[in-house]
Amino acid sequence: MPCASSHTCCRTSPPAPAEPRTSYLQMAPQRLYTLSVMLVWSCVVASSSSHIPVAPPRDLQITDPGLLGPLDIEWKPPPDVQTSSECTVKYKFEYRNTGDTDWKVIFTRRLKFRVGFDLSRTAEVKVQTLLEGRCTNGVEVQSDWISATFQVPLQGKLESQVQNFHCIYHDWEYLKCTWQPGLLAPRGAHYGLYYWYEGLDQAAQCDHYIQDHGMNVGCTLRNLSQAEYQDLNICVNGSAAATPLRPLYSTLRLHNLAKPSPPRQLVVSVSAAEELLVAWSPPGGQTPPQCLEYEVEVAEDLEEAKAAWAPVLTQMETACTIPRANQSHVSCVRVRGRTNIFCADQGFWSEWTQECFSVSRKEDKQLFILIPVILSLSSSLIIFMLIGQCKKRSSEGKPSEVSVRC
Structure with missing residues (x-):
């Protein structure tokens, strides 16, 4: 076809089909993954290069x-x-x-x-x-x-070790530890207790043993105030002629083993409102008074053997007021003490007060008042009758020794 103008005419071929192109959104996850790997690797390299390796002790x-x-x-x-x-x-x-x-x-x-x-x-x-x-x-x-x-070389079988090892720190004055012979311990075995706490140059041996048929079955340790609130290490070992005995090791805390004596001078009275006013004194010994708490219990009808002790309160004070649930019944109060949570994690309760105070019924009180009066009148009447009989016999000429017997 001739050109219609002076411009050079170019014949253009039909365009080739376009190749498929990957969109940016499709490439983003792959690029992010590659970038993340490179960043992590660079951080590892930088970190390892900045760290100085250190050897163990x-x-x-x-x-x-x-x-x-x-x-x-x-x-x-x-x-x-x-x-x-x-x-x-x-x-x-x-x-x-x-x-x-x-x-x-x-x-x-x-x-x-x-x-x-x-x-x-x-x-x-x-x-x-x-x-x-x-x-x-x-x-x-x-x-x-x-x-x-x-590991300390342990001789003997485990069953040869002493059993039922038990310790109580009485009144913060002395520690009493007891034990029983091991199951495999032969007759005639000899036991010894050794102890140590911070302040002693070396382990010491018990100097006051408790014996049963010539065998050491316990120990009493005194003057342990320096060992309070720290570890007291104890070892009970034994020796026998032919059988090796396994030693027992124990670590104690004295304040957690404390057992005070019962409270003293328990006094109970009745108020005008028919309430029980209870007061007592701290126990003796070296137990710090500020380290004690007390438990109070009350019972009804104690004399009829039907009573059940019921806890009333636990407190640090040495006095309390208890309302009487039934004023017509006999009431009884008892108190015991132990080391409180401010001085120990645990401890042993003391024995209960040996005698409790009873408050009698009103009608019982009236009866108690009448009985002496009745007995007094009866005695006077009997004496008067005897004197009359003696006078009558004397007037009848009876022997004088009868009047003497009268």
């Missing part, structure tokens, strides 16, 4: 100083560790007895500790290094753990 050792429970644990710093204004080295120390669920944790800069264990079980300890400061960009770096265990 060395030469972890456990030593038994012979104090019936406390063990000495010590270690040495990791090699090539340096402390400066830019870096701080600490240690995380954990310990427990085998069988315990939780570890006890201590953060420290020290290299030696003395901590208490139950020596009848294996002691477990572990420690790691903690590095922190400008040298680690403020991030705490932890080393691997090093660990160690310790």
